[in-house]
Amino acid sequence: MFSGFLFVFWYWFMSQLFQNYQRGAIEFVKAEGNDLFDKQGKKYLDFSTGIGVTNLGFHPQVQAALQKQAEQIWHTPNLYQNSLQEAVAAKLIGDKDYLAFFCNSGAEANEAAIKLARKARAKQDIITFQNSFHGRTFGSMSATGQEKIKTGFGDLVPHFHYAIFNDLDSVKDLVTENTAAVMLELVQGESGIVPAKQDFVTALADYCQKKDLLLIVDEVQTGMGRTGKLYSFQHYGIEPDIFTLAKGLANGVPAGAMLAKEQLGAVFGPGSHGSTFGGNKLAMSASSAVLDIMTEDFFQQVRKHALYLQEQLKEALKDNPKVIQIRGLGYMIGIETRADLGQLVQAARDRGLLILTAGTDVIRLLPPLTLTKKEIDQGVAVLKDIFQ
């Protein structure tokens, strides 16, 4: 506790970094599977995956792919053929009729989606949702439905309108002849793990189709198996016109993607949009390895284990007065609580478990999809302990 205080003091006055992150005192120097090790050699079980990024943990197949690619060539510009991008696109798309654009982050993927939608429809208005999160760049920040993310930066990108999540009437109220698209997360992540309701999503998809509005799903946090399927929209039985990926796409190497229906392909002709690093060979080699691991059999196991984790958690925390609700989809789990979030995170760290927060009153768990039952039991035991 005291050393933590000293660290904050030292860090605040001595660090030459911007103080825009609240960093803990630990530095991780090694990882194996689902465990991280700090400088003192202490082991931590990771229920946070670097904020939903290392979805497969520190997987040897991903590591081998990166090592192999680094020995050959790690970057070529998008002026030349890139068979790794083609391979990753094919694995992401399967037999569906989408096209892929690769970039480096979630915000950049959402920027691409916003630009594509505006240009495709020659209209500017986009409806997003209150409490959403879409990124920190001007476009993605303006799309975000949370004031605290946007204050102090002056004029935002205009033409975003914020409907109430899970309320179709509030969407209809905002639609005009200038509306190009509706954009949403199917599980709102940053604001507290709030899943969209099935009825709402079905009706929204129907409505968008009738009104010729593009439906954009931000899968940056929910995608790449996080919810137990490759994409969260597969749970809801819809096919968005556009969707975005990042975080788990290359399991920790920066990568993002925007995928859109083939008929929108002509909107992004030569010179219309781009990214220097997007679809970099190193990132694509990792991504290709990730997608080879994410088979249907793999996801069946993920769903089974994620359900086990949810059930064990509910059992361990039932009747706990500090717990208000446990909710989520697959391995995207929120524990709404009355307890102090900072103290819970620290208590978990002290016991060798890494967890996250979301919003003001939610403990967020984004564990690796590769968790064993033993690791689930270990994590649940720590969570039970810290909530007592």
Ligand SMILES: Cc1ncc(COP(=O)(O)O)c(C=O)c1O
């Ligand atoms: C749903 C969602 N969209 C977009 C982003 C932004 O992604 P990035 O930080 O890679 O720009 C995030 C990041 O947390 C996110 O959760």
